[in-house]
Amino acid sequence: MQSVAEALVRLGELAGSPTVSTLANAFEAAGHELALVGGPVRDAFLGRPVHDLDFTTDASPDRILEIVKPISDAHWDIGRAFGTIGARVAGETVEITTYRADSYDGESRKPEVVFGDSLEGDLVRRDFTVNSLALRLPKLELVDPSGGVEDLLARTLRTPSRPEVSFGDDPLRMLRAARFAAQLGFSLEEGTRAALDELAPQIDRISAERVRDELSKLLLADAPVPGLRILVDSGLAQRVLPELPALRLERDEHHRHKDVYEHSLKVLDQAIDYEVARGRLDSPDLVVRLAALLHDIGKPATRRLEPGGAVSFYHHDVVGAKLAKKRLRELRFDNDTIAQVARLIELHLRFFGYTDASWTDSAVRRYVRDAGSDEQLERLHILSRADVTTRNRRKADMLAFAYDDLEQRIAELAEQEELAAVRPELDGEQIMAVLGIRPGREVGEAYKFLLELRLDEGPIGEDAARERLLAWWAARGA
Numbered sequence: 007m008q009s010v011a012e013a014l015v016r017l018g019e020l021a022g023s024p025t026v027s028t029l030a031n032a033f034e035a036a037g038h039e040l041a042l043v044g045g046p047v048r049d050a051f052l053g054r055p056v057h058d059l060d061f062t063t064d065a066s067p068d069r070i071l072e073i074v075k076p077i078s079d080a081h082w083d084i085g086r087a088f089g090t091i092g093a094r095v096a097g098e099t100v101e102i103t104t105y106r107a108d109s110y111d112g113e114s115r116k117p118e119v120v121f122g123d124s125l126e127g128d129l130v131r132r133d134f135t136v137n138s139l140a141l142r143l144p145k146l147e148l149v150d151p152s153g154g155v156e157d158l159l160a161r162t163l164r165t166p167s168r169p170e171v172s173f174g175d176d177p178l179r180m181l182r183a184a185r186f187a188a189q190l191g192f193s194l195e196e197g198t199r200a201a202l203d204e205l206a207p208q209i210d211r212i213s214a215e216r217v218r219d220e221l222s223k224l225l226l227a228d229a230p231v232p233g234l235r236i237l238v239d240s241g242l243a244q245r246v247l248p249e250l251p252a253l254r255l256e257r258d259e260h261h262r263h264k265d266v267y268e269h270s271l272k273v274l275d276q277a278i279d280y281e282v283a284r285g286r287l288d289s290p291d292l293v294v295r296l297a298a299l300l301h302d303i304g305k306p307a308t309r310r311l312e313p314g315g316a317v318s319f320y321h322h323d324v325v326g327a328k329l330a331k332k333r334l335r336e337l338r339f340d341n342d343t344i345a346q347v348a349r350l351i352e353l354h355l356r357f358f359g360y361t362d363a364s365w366t367d368s369a370v371r372r373y374v375r376d377a378g379s380d381e382q383l384e385r386l387h388i389l390s391r392a393d394v395t396t397r398n399r400r401k402a403d404m405l406a407f408a409y410d411d412l413e414q415r416i417a418e419l420a421e422q423e424e425l426a427a428v429r430p431e432l433d434g435e436q437i438m439a440v441l442g443i444r445p446g447r448e449v450g451e452a453y454k455f456l457l458e459l460r461l462d463e464g465p466i467g468e469d470a471a472r473e474r475l476l477a478w479w480a481a482r483g484a
Contacts, residue, residue, distance in 0.1 A: 169201035188233030430456030
């Protein structure tokens with residue numbers, strides 16, 4: 007956290023940048039107000055990097071366009087209905103929004119867009135006091151009508167208006183509370199926290215797409231677990247991601263088992279650590295984090311109490327993959343993300359068989375083949391390693407050494423056999439030529455036979471593949 011003096015110096019430096027100064031001068035010359043607002047001002051106080059430049063003004067959207075056209079090399083008005091104009095000025099992308107004074111009817115998922123007439127009025131309608139800060143340009147006047155600086159110093163999230171009013175106006179702000187708590191490492195002010203419990207059902211008014219985007223932003227934070235705890239404890243998760251609170255399986259004194267909820271949060275934390283430390287994926291990776299969080303969601307549906315007090319979760323990997331697909335579809339995730347997450351969940355137990363018996367080269371090849379792409383294999387490596395949360399150091403070390411060995415074998419086979427591109431020696435055209443058949447189901451069956459042969463025995467060469475294919479075809483005909 008920067009001191010107020012340090013933050014003002016940093017804001018002054020930001021205001022002197024080519025992008026900000028160009029905009030400030032242009033709006034002043036046109037007779038309009040302009041202020042840097044929200045995240046950039048907040049982050050100047052927190053000592054965080056400033057990535058997005060957001061501005062607010064008394065100018066209408068049409069007038070904003072007139073002002074920015076001569077000073078930008080690109081501009082767009084996709085957000086014009088909400089008062090927002092985007093532009094690229096001096097090489098940086100900016101958004102400029104007309105003062106707002108939105109109102110919600112308490113039923114619709116969208117606000118009635120009403121433009122305001124003052125900066126202070128715009129600020130008090132925002133989500134949290136720490137985001138309700140502005141810097142008037144070009145005179146560099148800090149505007150803080152709701153005590154946002156004090157809340158920054160106290161590392162507290164609080165709504166500018168009563169939380170019941172703020173969250174009632176836009177229930178998505180409740181998810182944003184969890185997200186900002188995680189991203190900034192802040193705690194929720196008591197009244198704000200209590201309002202989450204009371205108003206959680208209001209989140210049903212928000213579209214699945216907006217919920218998805220907020221959950222994704224939360225998961226992509228450096229440390230998302232505190233935010234997830236807020237969602238679960240408040241009852242919000244029960245409405246947007248019910249599989250997560252369902253992991254808090256009922257305990258009793260006779261049938262004890264690992265706390266699946268706490269385990270899942272630990273796996274997520276460890277997956278993030280591996281994701282960063284290994285450095286082989288573009289971090290943060292949403293697929294890794296979704297899979298880590300949801301990898302055990304099949305356990306509640308498969309939980310069985312066995313004789314002697316044991317608890318089993320047979321096939322929770324398969325069930326969990328199906329549940330993940332269903333939930334992610336309902337949240338409107340794209341098909342690739344859904345398929346990748348579900349596949350990782352389906353495969354997340356595969357490695358543990360490696361420690362029970364010595365895998366053949368065929369089993370290692372199948373592990374790689376079933377993962378799919380190199381990127382998916384790396385995600386599977388991360389998830390499998392992260393899934394070890396035992397406090398038994400000896401067992402944890404044994405599993406870590408086993409996975410080191412598996413990765414080494416994969417690397418050696420990949421070098422020998424181009425493992426990432428495992429396919430039969432003969433393609434479909436060659437299969438049809440060898441067997442004298444036309445396109446159809448039989449070509450697919452022959453291809454599958456040769457693929458299994460390749461996985462079992464490794465490369466055998468085209469001539470041997472033709473002989474084995476002809477023998478298989480003859481035996482099939484017999």
